[in-house]
Amino acid sequence: MTDALTKTLLTFRDTMRSVCPPWLQRGLAEKIMYSLAVQLDAFGDALVAGVKQRFPGLYSFDSLSIIGRERRIPRGRAEADADYGERLRHFLTDHAVRGGPYAMLRQLHWYWLPALFDIELIYWNGRRFTRDVALYTAALAAPDATPTKALEQSIVRDIVPGGWHPDTDPVHWARWWLFYYTDQWAYTPPTDEELAELKLIPRQWNAAHPLGTIVLFPSDGELWGWPLGHVWGEPGTWGVTGGTVRFIDVGA
Secondary structure, eight states: OOOOOOOOOOOHHHHHHHHSOGGGSSHHHHHHHHHHHHHHHHHHHHHHHHHHTTSTTTSOSTTHHHHHHHHTOOOOTTOOHHHHHHHHTTHHHHHHTTTSHHHHHHHHHHHHTTOOOOEEEEETTSEEEEEOHHHHHHHHTSTTOOHHHHHHHHEEEEEOTTOOOSSSOOSOOSEEEEEEEOSTTSSSOOOHHHHHHHHHHHHHTSOSSOEEEEEEEOTTOOBTTBSTTOOTTSSOOTTOOOOOOEEEEEEO
């Protein structure tokens, strides 16, 4: 089997002289033809660059923000050009499972790096999906580990016994709660910019119908019956100063 034939493409300014009659190949005529050919070369280069810019990292990383907005994959807060470009190349695969818990947790993971904190996505029926930091760190330390592989190994699924019903609203059953276990907003509420940032991925990667709520849960926070295992009468005092559990309505 022979190798495919290749052909070297000449520039317009290289080709112009060979296709012109002799009286246009010298003197002032040559200079005029050359100046025209240079403009054609510049137009051709711009055309090629414009096409390549639509592909992340093929020509340069200058267009990543535009591509990311078009493909609805937000860039991580500290994500390098090469890493973001690689993620954008898999947008069709990612959006094929959009609306599901794994897709949302993957996007949240890449967005918040290098900050690492446990993230739980809990549905009304009790299904719980957790991006576990301890599992991620352990998987990342394996000899054959990659960040993507470690992420997949760190997302676990279980069931909250009896379902998760923090209120008495039986009508809106298509609901989820997204817990961020972090002290970043324990004592200071999110700014307007941070609120928009917190809602960005949950809104874009939510399914079409469920209502969502983000819960900012500090390390010393408690809710009625949450975390699991807390019961009435255990040691503790009402009103003790501590981090504030904050609820952010995401909507559908």
